[in-house]
Each structure stands twice: as C-alpha cells, then as structure tokens.
Amino acid sequence: TDNESAKMLTSKGTIQGYNGVAAVDKKHQIIVDAQAFGEGQEHHTLKPVLDKIQQRYAGAEFGSLIEDQIVVTADTGFANEANYAYLKEEEINAYVPDNAFRSRDPKFKSQKSDHGKRHQDSVKGVKKVIPASEFKLNKRNKTCICPEGNQMWLHTESIDDYGKMKLAFEGKLTDCRNCVRKHECMRNPSSADTREGHGRQVSFTVNTSKSPTAWMQRRVDSRYGKQVYGHRMSTVEPVFANIGTQKGLNRFSLRGKQKVQGQWQLYCLVHNIEKIANYGAIN
Template identity: 65%
Template sequence: MPNFKKYNYSQDAMVVINFEEQIQPNTFEFTLHHLIDQHIDLSAFHEHYNNDAGGRSAYDPAILLKIILFAYAKGITSSREIQWQCEHNITFKALSCDSVPHFTGIASFVSRYPEAIESVFEQILLVCDEQGLLGNELFAIDGCKMSSNAAKEHSGTLPELEVKRDKIQRKIRACLKEHKKLDGRKPAERERKKQLESASATLGQEFERINQFLKTATPRMGQGKKPKEVKSNITDNESAKMTTSKGTIQGYNGVAAVDKKHQIIIEAQAFGEGQEHHTLEPMLTGIKQRYARTGISPDILKDQAIITADTGFSNDANNEYLRREGVNAYIPDNQFRSRDKIFAQQKDKYGKRHRDTLKGTKSVIPSSEFDFDRKRKTCRCPQGNDMWLSHETVESTGKRKVFFQGKLTDCRDCPIKASCMRNPDSANTREGAGRQVSFTWTNGRTATDWMKRRVDSREGKAIYGHRMSTVEPVFGNIGTNKRLNRFSLRGKTKVQGQWRLFCLVHNIEKLMNYGAIA
C-alpha cells in the first residue's frame, strides 16, 4: 500500500502574504495595477467626493477601479460576488490591499461615474498609442446586441400598454369578486382566499407601475424619414426590444470602433435601438473628437483613415454624409455579394439564405427571380405571366422605385403560389391581391452609387476584406471569452459607462500582450 501525506481541507491556517508579490508580471492584474497607479489620472473621480471637511473616509477610486475591472476580466459583474471575492480571493485581496468595499458601494461606483469612466478609457487609449499599438490606418465599426436589466414583457406601444393595464384591472376585479363570494364559508376555503389576496396584491403593483408610466410617458418614436411609434419599456425606456440570432431581447446595442493593427477599441457607445445605420454618424463624430482631445490627430478622418462597417450601417443618408464630409469609407449595401463574380455560384453551392426564416416568418420567392425590364418598365413572374405596373416613385436624390403586382386571375390558379405568396389564401378572395414586387435603381450619380463603385472596386474589396478579422474577434473576446454579455444597469448613460468598462478590459488585455507596462 502506498503511503501518502495526510491532508484535511476543513482547517484554518495563518498565512503571511505580501500583496505586491501576488501581482505577478505578465498577468492581467499586473498590467491593470501598474496602469492605474502610474499612468492614469483619476482626478475625474475625485471631483465627486465632498468629504474633505468631514464625514467618513471613502475607498480610493483606484482600489475600486482595479477590483471592478479585474472582476469583469473574470466574467464577474455582480457587485455582491465582487465583495465576496475581496473577502476570499487572494488576487482580489492583493489588488484591494485587503479592503472589502460593500457591494452597494461597488454598484454605485459603476453606475454613478460614466464621465469619469470615459476619461479612463481615453487615457488608456493614449497609452496604447504611446506603446505603438495603434495603426490609425483602418477602423472597423460594428455593434453587439446585449440584454439589459429590463424585461421584454414590460414593453409595448402606449396603446398596447393601455390594453395591458385594462386587462390587469379586469383580473383584479375578478379576484376581488371571487374573494367576496368566499367570505363566511368553510375554513377549507381559507387557502384559496390567501391565494386570491396574494394575486390581487401582485396584480395591483403591476397595474400601478403601468398606470404611473402612462401618466407621464410620451410615445417613443423610431428612426427614419417617417418615424413610427416603437415599443416603450416601463422599466428602462431607453432600452429597446431587439431581434438577434438567439431570439428577441430587451437591451442595448454596444457599438465599437476597432483599430486594425492590434484590435484596440478606439470608440465605444451604447444605443437603445436595434438598427445600426443611425449610429454611424455619432460613432465617427466620437472618433474624431476623441483623437483631437488626446492629441493623436487633430482630424483623423481628414487624414484619410479608412472606415469600414457592415451592411447594417448602409443607407442613402449615411452615404450622402460620408461623401459630403470626404470620409474614406467602405460600407457595402446588402446586394454587394450578388454583384461579385466570386460569389456567383454561392446559392447553388450553399442554398438560398432568407433572413425571414430567422424571424419566424415565411420565406417566399425573392424579387430577383422575377424578369424585370428596366427600360420598358415591364415585369414577368417566374411562371411567365405579365404583371401590371402598380405605381412608381422618384426621389429628389435620383432614386427610382417601381411596384408591380400580379394579376389576381393568374395568381389564383398559379401552381407555385404557396411558395410565391406569403398569404396564398388572399388570392382566392375578391378583395385580395396578387404577388407584389418592387425594384429600385438610380441615375448613377447618387451617394449610394458612389459607395457601390468604391466597394465593388478591386481596392475596395481588398480593404473591406479586413473588416471581419478586425472587429469580430473583439466581440468574441468580450462576449464569449470574458462572458461580458449582459448589462446590469438601466438608462443609456449608465449602460454606456458599463460598455466602456467592458471595452477597457479588452484594451488592457491587449496592453498586457503587446505593450510594455512596468
């Protein structure tokens, strides 16, 4: 029989520890510790403290920032968990010098100082530039949708919320009515009465929340030329209901601009809308202002730094803005692959892709399968039937759009109407309509045509090929490796501060890998 040393986990020991020795070089905590102590000015936090003339002493912002960023690097965002780590984890003890901030103080620090967090973000960006980690030649912009601290069940337009409130009120009345019927009955009914009382109280709280929100709320309008009312949220009305590949969430879109050389995040903003096209101009403005404030470049966009983004950022307004401001951008439209000969056989090889399948709606034969003659303004359906020109529009920018509709008699007996129409049964009614398609083209002089020529050029294809390898790994590192995939705060300003903390973790890790912090 082998003879092993005995061990027992259920025992206490007094251990002498030097905190400085626990922070070993070439680790995230070492880089974080030396960055904050030797390179970062935290006076932006100091302005918020007014206890110099009296009152209890506060925890140093340097200590709080170290333990929060180190916790985020480990995927820990709960303030209670961070407090526990400071009590039990030796690395947290070393970074905090054995101090244990209360979880309420940790949560308050994260949510109260978004402007000071931006100052830290900017200073670390400046350190990255001093260390030679910024190329300042190509920036890739993209967004990452994350859930927020609000339930999507509490979302709806104001009319929808009114209907929900009235429905809850009817349920309360039904509970009270049943409770009244049970008065004076057998003791066996007491349990049911308690259930009704509890249900009435819960429904009453929900009714009051919605009712108070409706008293002060105004309709929340979406983006675009003709904005429509979008869903409000009674918990966090600056967040939005967003559709992702993993389902619908209530959250924010964290948008980041990433430098190509070492994938350093140079700008980070959070937006409470799912669509990305309206975020391009604020992001470019943010990049320009940040570079001017840090002294890296007085006008980085005028220096012809290349901007790339995916098709979600492409629309006529953005292209017009980019051309007017002289921005060296390459942002393709959603048809740029179909114009590329390299992808000509993609559909045959991999099959057709329809985004509607992700949304749970029916996919139909796309308009590209219809025979459209732009010169004659005629259209034939896949079965060879002529369609009639419903109407056409011409915009001041030179953009033309024509709408065609299938004849009801043709669509009613068409053998492929089940795959061609979203609602085939409508063709069987007198008031129904046949298949509808539209086609858009321009006079070749619009800003969108200008962008198409740039993206379709040999140089444009080569440049745009760097976009995915620049920005996508950043979101993979933040969301998957670091597990920072959910916001714990409410309100755009606070969420934006937390999003920049997430991005700080990524940038500090880059400094650890490629910089020389000592």
C-alpha cells in the first residue's frame, strides 16, 4: 500500500519498508546526516548522503570533505563499482571494503572454514553445487581447471566500462559427460549428455589494476586502511544501538517517504540533543 517503500532483507526475514541511513562523526558520535530510502539496496545511497554532508559543511563554513581530507568509512553494503568510481573521481578520502576483504586478510584465513557455512545457495530450493571457489583460475593465462583436473574452455571474455574483466568458462562435453562428480557439480547433469547441451559453466570477475575496485582494495588492504576501517564499528554501531534499543525505534510506524524520513530524523535529533546535553561542555 506504500509505493515509495521497498522490500528489505532483515534478520527476521523480508519486510516491506524503508532503510534508515545515518552518517556519524567519529569524535563525538553526532549524526551529521540522516535520510530514509525506500530501496532494498544501500549502495545507491552513498552519493546522496555525501552530497548532503558537503552542502551542510559549506553552509556551516567548515570547508569541504575534500579540502579538509575528511576520512569516510562505510560498510560493505555501500560497495560497488559505481561508488568506487565516484569516490576516486571526486578524490574523497574513503575506505569502503568489498565483500571479499576478509578473505584477503591473513588474520581471517581460516574464518570461513571454522565458522562459515559452506556451499550454501542464496535461493531457497535451488540445488547446491560445487562453488566457483573450488575451480582454479589462472588470471594471467586466462585458463580454468575444474575440481577434477580437467581444463575448461574460455567461453566469453569481456571488459566493462570500469576496466573489470569477466571471464566465463565452460566444461568440455566429453569431460562433464563422463565425470563421476557431475551430479554434485551441475544443476542439470543431463545437459552434458546431448551434443546440443552444455558442460559446467563458471564465471569470474577480474579486477584490473586500473579499475576503481582495485584502487579501493589497495586502500582497504593497506595497514593504514585496516586501522581506519577498524574504527567504523565503534563509531556508528553504538548510535544505531542507542536509537533502536534505548529509544525504541525498532521499526518505522508511518507510510510515505516524507513521513518516514521525518520520523527517522526526529529520533536522530533526539540522539544528538542527548549527546550535546551530556557531553557538550567537554572539549
């Protein structure tokens, strides 16, 4: 009944609603911008939030995010190629990791095997198959070896506008047809039994050194980047905990983006007033 809302994935399942986004100052935990968005994904909200902060800084004569080299951190929900390109082009000093940044960190090398759930499909009811991570990709030679040691053929190769290369491989029909693991490797094993069918297909996205994603990965994976991003959770998460748990805003009670945003900003305003009242006299 609310055309401005969207489906939101939460810990309690999917709901129809809005996503409250807030930007928080690290030193004082003051909310410097708060907006509500009726979209299921967060990544498109990064630019509107930063643009609003830029306007607020200019109005308060604080300079700008770029001139003052303000450090911006955001979680993986804001990570995509378009955002990285925007941050790089605008020269914003930001650290926004991608979903795989933990796997590149030696400290978390065994995290997935020790605590993660492996071979899980994102769509309920879809057959589980051997994941692409089990296939050996050689980026330099653009070759791929399946878990059974058979070389796959390069089906397609493309490069997008951001310089990211996509390599799609397919198993040879003779290899997949006679493979003892084809029932756990292919969602439709019978496809390899006909000449018109296909073998196992797998694709990889390769970040070239010039892509915005590679630029951000170098920043996040650096020693300084890890140190900076390590402060994000202690900066913004307590603010959301205060609003959600202490102030009781565990869901929006209104309809329409304008009303929901008013409710969200009102709670954020109460948070700021409380911070100023308790700690405003402290330098």
